[in-house]
Amino acid sequence: HDAERPGDEERAVGTTVPLAALLSGTAGPGRDEEGALALDLLVVLDAPQLDVETGAMLVEALPDGCRLVLGGDPEVLGSAGPGAVFADALAARVCPRVASRRPDPxxxxxxxxxxxxxxxxxxxxxxxxxxxxxxxxxxxxxxxxxxxxxxxxxxxxxxxxxxxxxxxxxxxxxxxxxxxxxxxxxxxxxxxGRFGGYDPGDRVAYAPAPGRTVTGTVLGADPEGLRLSTGEGEVVVPKERVESALRHxxxxxxxxxxxxxxxxxxxxxxxxxxxxxxxxxxxxxxxxxxxxxxxxxxxxxxxxxxxxxVLAPTRTTRLRPLLIGLLATPDEE
The missing domain is CATH 3.40.50.300 (P-loop containing nucleotide triphosphate hydrolases)
Incomplete structure (x- = not known):
């Protein structure tokens, strides 16, 4: 979710966009003159799926004064990529935490x-x-x-x-x-499977980046590559990436x-x-x-x-002690 900065006579309007599209600039409010996202508030859902690289890109893109809310279930599997941003932020206790313990009915x-x-x-x-x-x-x-x-x-x-x-x-x-x-x-x-092993109507899982999966349906092919319909809109997978980045x-x-x-x-x-x-x-x-x-x-x-x-193996990261160190007072160091 993101809320655009309101003008003098305009109230903020909330919208929902994929995080990757927000960071790439293909969706959302865009960047201000300093290169920061034009946001007052950003709510990231499914935050346990944030790997450390995406988390760093996200924080660096936020303007001073923007509020960041990370939401998600701490019991689910963590990110496929390196790091454990959500778990480390919870364990470091560096920010307010609101717990909802109401299960699905x-x-x-x-x-x-x-x-x-x-x-x-x-x-x-x-x-x-x-x-x-x-x-x-x-x-x-x-x-x-x-x-x-x-x-x-x-x-x-x-x-x-x-x-x-x-x-x-x-x-x-x-x-x-x-x-x-x-x-x-x-x-x-x-x-x-006339298009690199795929046909129109096939359900597919596309990995535009390591650790991130977008599901969709094959629409067809053209000289640029294989065209997919996904929840993020129409996507073209370049021919040279079909074998490595696409699965049924x-x-x-x-x-x-x-x-x-x-x-x-x-x-x-x-x-x-x-x-x-x-x-x-x-x-x-x-x-x-x-x-x-x-x-x-x-x-x-x-x-x-x-x-x-059987619990998940503990990931060894530097983020938790770094976060704790940010809040340490001189007497505590």
Whole structure:
């Protein structure tokens, strides 16, 4: 969110723009004569996804006197890039903190809240808000996932496949994003992949910069590259970057999905996913669902054990002591 500086006879108007577009100048109020963003107040949502480089660019772009509000859930997975800006700012206690402990309503909110404190509870879900789908192996996991996205969820909830996201632990493996996306494309949007392996209508995940993912749909191609429709508007991926920066996006990793929410989510946990599970991973993946969550479950007791016992590795950064040092008085140094 950002609020433009009001003129003498104009009140501030709040707008919502992607942070990357704000920093690049393609959206938002633009820069003043000193190169700072013309803002009085900036509210950054999903702030745990800020890596240290983006955080530094953001702070350097703010004018003197601007107020910065970082908002987000401290329990979700942190940024895919280096640093832990949100966690370090919280731990350093360098600014006022306002905590909201009101969970999302209903069975999904109850389930995710329990995971946040290390408990994987069975919840009453009379409206099939949460469904567990046991599988024996990765092949069955892929088959059941495609069935859920293409048939079961649309039939039970009236949600299209475009309103459903699949989340799994990694890109590789027999039920990673590559295998799942291959199967989902074959069912939902079959085609020859005439544009560098992609066809119009394909769901994709685009990484315009390391650690940042934008989801969208392929519109077509032209001499400049592959054209996508995304939440940030139309984007052109240069031909030379298609192979390295683009993946099919019906299925995502939890890090890729961390900044989004969808009406329905299918979390895929084949047997070989167990080593990649942790409480923040499960909390993040399960918490992406707004109305319905299906868990394709093949990890047996590794799921409750990871929720109860496995925390994310602590990142070693210099930001926390630097922030604390900024507030230290001469007597404390």
């Amino acid at each position: 209903g069975p999904l909110g109850e389930l995710v809240s329990g995971i946040g404190v290390g408990e994987l509870n069975q919840v009453e879900a009379p409206g099939k808000e949460v469904v567990i789908v046991p599988v024996r192996d990765a092949g069955e996991a892929v088959h059941r996932t495609v069935q859920l996205v293409a048939d079961s969820v649309p039939r039970a909830f009236g949600l299209s496949p475009e309103q459903t996201r699949v989340i799994t632990v990694g890109h590789g493996g027999s039920a990673g994003t590559r295998a799942l996306n291959t199967a989902l494309k074959q069912r939902l949007n079959p085609g020859p 996006g019906w299925a995502l990793t939890a890090h890729q999905a961390a900044g989004g929410r969808w009406p329905a989510v299918v979390v895929v946990l084949p047997g070989d996913a167990a080593p990649g599970l942790s409480r923040p991973w499960v909390y993040t993946a399960f918490g992406r669902a707004e109305r319905h969550l299906s868990v394709v479950h093949g990890v047996d007791q590794a799921l409750p054990r990871s929720v109860a016992e």
